[in-house]
Amino acid sequence: MLHLQHLSLGYQGRQVFGCDSLSFHRGERVAIVGASGAGKSTLLGHIHQQLAAEAALCAQAQGLVDGLSVFHNVYMGALARHHWSYNLLNLAWPLAGHKSAIRALCDELELDCPLTTAVGRLSGGQRQRVALARALYQNKDIFIGDEPLSALDPLMAQRLLSRIQARHHSTIMVLHNKQQALNYFDRIIGIAEGRVILDSPTANLDASALDSFYLDTAADATS
Ligand SMILES: Nc1ncnc2c1ncn2[C@@H]1O[C@H](COP(=O)(O)OP(=O)(O)OP(=O)(O)O)[C@@H](O)[C@H]1O
Numbered sequence: 001m002l003h004l005q006h007l008s009l010g011y012q013g014r015q016v017f018g019c020d021s022l023s024f025h026r027g028e029r030v031a032i033v034g035a036s037g038a039g040k041s042t043l044l045g046h047i048h049q050q051l052a053a054e055a056a057l058c059a060q061a062q063g064l065v066d067g068l069s070v071f072h073n074v075y076m077g078a079l080a081r082h083h084w085s086y087n088l089l090n091l092a093w094p095l096a097g098h099k100s101a102i103r104a105l106c107d108e109l110e111l112d113c114p115l116t117t118a119v120g121r122l123s124g125g126q127r128q129r130v131a132l133a134r135a136l137y138q139n140k141d142i143f144i145g146d147e148p149l150s151a152l153d154p155l156m157a158q159r160l161l162s163r164i165q166a167r168h169h170s171t172i173m174v175l176h177n178k179q180q181a182l183n184y185f186d187r188i189i190g191i192a193e194g195r196v197i198l199d200s201p202t203a204n205l206d207a208s209a210l211d212s213f214y215l216d217t218a219a220d221a222t223s
Contacts, residue, residue: 054140
């Protein structure tokens with residue numbers, strides 16, 4: 001699906017992530033873990049650039065428009081699928097088909113507020129689910145997420161993780177929860193100081209293998 005070679009990523013001439021070779025395969029569910037500042041988001045952004053046509057990104061910086069409704073923010077996920085005039089019409093007078101599809105998606109994400117609610121009035125966890133709904137509304141085959149469930153309680157995060165994975169043939173996700181990484185992903189990539197220091201099938205790992213990545217173990221009791 002994607003083969004990265006001799007990769008060097010950085011800002012203003014400073015490399016923050018580098019690797020000789022890193023591949024992502026169709027059908028894989030890959031968790032990326034590492035301490036803050038390790039280079040995870042930089043790598044994820046590059047992966048999304050390479051796979052943009054077939055992948056939806058749910059970024060850490062959600063980019064929601066606070067003054068607009070839940071409906072409008074989620075609909076933004078569909079903008080690229082339609083002509084600008086159709087989008088304009090639907091943003092001004094939401095069509096029944098999109099309203100019901102977005103309602104169903106929000107229900108699936110356990111977001112029960114009215115679609116007319118301004119996003120600026122929502123809690124952190126609700127906002128995160130609006131951003132997630134917008135990414136899912138892109139209807140892409142691959143889901144790329146940068147801590148997309150970090151504001152949710154562990155049980156809800158696990159339920160939504162299963163639903164995200166059921167909707168996409170491949171998932172690449174940065175996350176900070178050890179048990180979620182071990183239970184819901186086929187492969188774990190560990191990054192430290194801009195290098196890949198772990199790349200292994202989850203089946204070959206136990207919880208102690210992830211200790212050096214400072215992962216949150218809050219979900220241990222619920223798994
Ligand atoms: N836009 C930017 N301009 C300059 N430096 C940046 C920029 N974005 C990130 N960096 C730097 O690159 C390094 C890696 O950042 P990155 O966001 O990829 O790490 P991360 O592992 O995702 O961290 P976190 O878990 O805190 O999100 C950090 O030193 C950060 O300060």
